[in-house]
Amino acid sequence: MRRTIVINVVGLSPRMLGPETPNLSKLAAEGAHRPLTSIMPAVTCSAQATFLTGALPTEHGIVGNGWYFRDLSEIWFWRQSAALVGGDKLWDVARARDPGFTCANMFWWYNMYSGADIGVTPRPIYLADGRKLPDCYSAPAELRDELTGRLGTFPLFSFWGPATTIASSEWIARASIHVRQTRDPTLTLIYLPHLDYGLQRVGPHHPSIADDLRQVDAVCGEIIADAARDGAQVVVLSEYGITPVNRPVHINRALRRAGLLAVRDELGHEQLDAGASHAFAVSDHQVAHVYVRDPARVGEVKALLAALPGVERVLDADGKGDFGLDHPRSGELVAIAAADSWFTYYHWLDDARAPDFARTVEIHRKPGYDPVELFFDPKLGNPKLAAGWRLAKRKLGFRALMDVIPLTAELVKGSHGRMVDDAADGPIFISSNPDLVPDGQVAATQVRDLILAHVFDGAA
Numbered sequence: 001m002r003r004t005i006v007i008n009v010v011g012l013s014p015r016m017l018g019p020e021t022p023n024l025s026k027l028a029a030e031g032a033h034r035p036l037t038s039i040m041p042a043v044t045c046s047a048q049a050t051f052l053t054g055a056l057p058t059e060h061g062i063v064g065n066g067w068y069f070r071d072l073s074e075i076w077f078w079r080q081s082a083a084l085v086g087g088d089k090l091w092d093v094a095r096a097r098d099p100g101f102t103c104a105n106m107f108w109w110y111n112m113y114s115g116a117d118i119g120v121t122p123r124p125i126y127l128a129d130g131r132k133l134p135d136c137y138s139a140p141a142e143l144r145d146e147l148t149g150r151l152g153t154f155p156l157f158s159f160w161g162p163a164t165t166i167a168s169s170e171w172i173a174r175a176s177i178h179v180r181q182t183r184d185p186t187l188t189l190i191y192l193p194h195l196d197y198g199l200q201r202v203g204p205h206h207p208s209i210a211d212d213l214r215q216v217d218a219v220c221g222e223i224i225a226d227a228a229r230d231g232a233q234v235v236v237l238s239e240y241g242i243t244p245v246n247r248p249v250h251i252n253r254a255l256r257r258a259g260l261l262a263v264r265d266e267l268g269h270e271q272l273d274a275g276a277s278h279a280f281a282v283s284d285h286q287v288a289h290v291y292v293r294d295p296a297r298v299g300e301v302k303a304l305l306a307a308l309p310g311v312e313r314v315l316d317a318d319g320k321g322d323f324g325l326d327h328p329r330s331g332e333l334v335a336i337a338a339a340d341s342w343f344t345y346y347h348w349l350d351d352a353r354a355p356d357f358a359r360t361v362e363i364h365r366k367p368g369y370d371p372v373e374l375f376f377d378p379k380l381g382n383p384k385l386a387a388g389w390r391l392a393k394r395k396l397g398f399r400a401l402m403d404v405i406p407l408t409a410e411l412v413k414g415s416h417g418r419m420v421d422d423a424a425d426g427p428i429f430i431s432s433n434p435d436l437v438p439d440g441q442v443a444a445t446q447v448r449d450l451i452l453a454h455v456f457d458g459a460a
Contacts, residue, residue, distance in 0.1 A: 028236075
């Protein structure tokens, strides 16, 4: 077996290789690089599940970053249990081939209680007084304290939210290097999210993306340098490409106006009542799973959605099968946005009646993905001071809502989820070993076996 490192640089595309990425460009030039064909939906949890199993969502069941749990009548995003992922995982296949194989999973999703030997993943501490404290989960458990002592507390608020910086990717990279140097895993999977933030905020063509590329390339350079220490092979890949957007599609508002979506009033705030709704959408970037309670109304709902500006197509049962999305967790319909559009989760018609969490970073309570969490509310004169004041009140024991997020979906300038129109703007696959990279585009379903080929000297 050969030591192998897989670096997941989220949002990296073939078009981005160049002067701002000297480390990645050198790796690609000395090895090989290919466009990577994404799956539908091209979102983190689904893509990573496919990379690890070689299967499509119809088999592994990860139909998005979240979905409607029908038995609970609740929508949940960003779950962490590996038991949710079906199929044979990369580490299980490798260990069956050689019991000496070990794997470190550094922040890839569905990290908890998996078959990987080592795992580290974000895991905030939620206190009864409403505070959310930065922390991470690790297996073995003592690794968390070891990494915290060496690198400081995992910088959760740099990992997601309006205060994101390169700090979280730097922490993950250095934690991964420490694990390699102290545990010597056969395979190390590393997740670097930094590039994704700017791409969603300002879009892929904004001049500031050059700075983000230089920053993430420098972090990759640290990992590549450590690979040279023991001759480890390096694979760099990404899950999706980001495309420019300028049109938010309020799909749940359309369903509500049609009398299909139900809400519950809670102290003047409207909460989506999924179980009571005839139809509602679980929005996830440019893809939305639409759950329709009565099968007889599927055609009606499909026609309504297909007529919405910004909707490119609506998949029914046959269409879901064509994209490998025919799984019980999927909606009866799956809406796909046009290239310049994306789906909000907003279900209220008056911002004054939005849920209280709508103006906060709250990835677990929101019934859909919310990229607006990457922005401070422009109406706040000094947003960092406003956030600091709210945090100070919490530390003093007062309850304070961290309502610093706007409800202005038009701020978002980049999105993903649909398959890109140009492969140069999609995900990428880079390897330090050109002999192991096939000609032409690499399919997401090939990634697991390509990684295994790197570990086992060409034998997939």
